[in-house]
Amino acid sequence: MALTLYVDTARWRAHHKHVQEQFPGLVPVCKGNGYGFGHERLSEEATRLGADLLAVGTTYEAARIKDFFSGDLLVLTPYRRGEEPVPLPDRVVRSVSSVDGVYGLVGARVVIEVMSSMKRHGISEQDLPQLHQAIENVRLEGFAIHLPLDRTDGSDAVEEVIGWMDRLRAARLPLHTMFVSHLKADDLARLQQQFPQTRFRARIGTRLWLGDHEATEYHGAVLDVTRVSKGDRFGYRQQKAASDGFLVVVAGGTSHGVGLEAPKALHGVMPRAKGVARAGLATVNRNLSPFVWGGKQRWFAEPPHMQVSILFVPSDAPEPKVGDELVAHLRHTTTQFDRIVDR
Numbered sequence: 150m151a152l153t154l155y156v157d158t159a160r161w162r163a164h165h166k167h168v169q170e171q172f173p174g175l176v177p178v179c180k181g182n183g184y185g186f187g188h189e190r191l192s193e194e195a196t197r198l199g200a201d202l203l204a205v206g207t208t209y210e211a212a213r214i215k216d217f218f219s220g221d222l223l224v225l226t227p228y229r230r231g232e233e234p235v236p237l238p239d240r241v242v243r244s245v246s247s248v249d250g251v252y253g254l255v256g257a258r259v260v261i262e263v264m265s266s267m268k269r270h271g272i273s274e275q276d277l278p279q280l281h282q283a284i285e286n287v288r289l290e291g292f293a294i295h296l297p298l299d300r301t302d303g304s305d306a307v308e309e310v311i312g313w314m315d316r317l318r319a320a321r322l323p324l325h326t327m328f329v330s331h332l333k334a335d336d337l338a339r340l341q342q343q344f345p346q347t348r349f350r351a352r353i354g355t356r357l358w359l360g361d362h363e364a365t366e367y368h369g370a371v372l373d374v375t376r377v378s379k380g381d382r383f384g385y386r387q388q389k390a391a392s393d394g395f396l397v398v399v400a401g402g403t404s405h406g407v408g409l410e411a412p413k414a415l416h417g418v419m420p421r422a423k424g425v426a427r428a429g430l431a432t433v434n435r436n437l438s439p440f441v442w443g444g445k446q447r448w449f450a451e452p453p454h455m456q457v458s459i460l461f462v463p464s465d466a467p468e469p470k471v472g473d474e475l476v477a478h479l480r481h482t483t484t485q486f487d488r489i490v491d492r
C-alpha cells in the first residue's frame with residue numbers, strides 16, 4: 150500500500166536513446182530529487198547510456214552520487230570562496246562563475262560559466278582579460294552558458310551562444326568545449342557546423358528523464374474507505390460532509406510532496422483564470438487533489454497528512470475498494486515515491 154512510481158521501462162529508455170541521438174555528447178543532469186526517480190536510479194540509467202559525465206546540482210549531491218556513478222561528475226552550482234568543504238574525488242569538475250572563483254580552485258578541474266541573458270551566474274565580457282592568468286593554475290574543462298527557456302523578445306538562442314563564442318575567441322581563450330543548455334537539436338547542429346573545432350555538449354535533465362509523459366505514472370493505493378452521509382462530521386477539524394459519499398484514505402501525503410506545489414509561470418488568460426478560481430475555492434477549504442478516480446480529479450476532504458491524503462468521493466461515483474490504486478498527477482521534481490515499479 151504505497152505511493153508508487155510506475156515506469157514503462159522500455160518506452161522510457163527508448164526516449165533516452167532518442168534524445169541522445171539528437172544531442173551527441175549530451176551530459177545527463179541528475180539533481181534535486183533525481184527528477185522523481187532518485188539519484189541511484191538515474192545514475193544507473195546514465196551509465197546505461199554510456200555517459201562519461203553526469204551533472205549534479207551541488208557538492209553534497211556529488212558526494213552521494215559518486216558511489217553510484219563511476220564517471221566524471223560536474224557540479225552545476227558555482228564555486229564560492231568560503232563554502233563548506235566537501236571531500237570529493239578528483240573526477241569531480243567544479244563550475245565557477247567568477248575570476249576570483251577560478252583563483253580559488255588551484256589545481257582543480259573547472260568549467261567556467263559565462264553570463265547569459267538569464268543573468269544568474271557567470272563571468273562578464275569585462276572579466277575576460279583577467280582570465281588568461283587565472284586559468285593557468287586550473288585544469289580548464291571548457292566554458293558553459295545556461296540559456297533561458299522562453300525568449301519573449303524574439304531573440305535567437307544560437308546567436309546568443311555565437312556572441313559569446315566570438316568574445317571568447319577574441320580574448321584568445323580556449324574553445325575546445327562549450328557546455329550549453331536549453332537548446333533545440335537543430336540549434337546544436339547549427340553551432341557545431343559553425344564551430345567545428347569546438348565540442349558542444351548539451352546538459353539535459355527534464356527533456357531527457359521526463360520528456361515522454363506517457364512513460365511514467367504515479368499511483369496512490371487506497372488504504373481505507375468510509376461511507377458518510379450528508380452532514381456527518383469527520384476529520385481533525387470535524388467538518389461536515391457536503392453530500393453523501395465516501396471518505397477515501399489514499400497513500401501519498403505531504404511527506405511525498407502531495408499538496409505541495411512549486412510556483413509556476415502562467416502564460417495566457419485561461420491558465421491565469423484557473424489559478425484565480427483555485428485560489429478562491431481554497432479560501433472556502435475546497436482544494437482539488439492530484440488523485441483521479443472514476444475519470445475525475447477528486448477533492449481533498451481535508452488538507453493532506455504526512456503519509457496519506459483523505460479524499461471525498463461523492464456517492465454517484467464508483468465506490469473505491471481497499472487496494473485500488475488512483476492515478477496521481479504529481480510534479481516529478483517535488484515528489485518522493487515509496488517504491489518504483491518497472492513494467
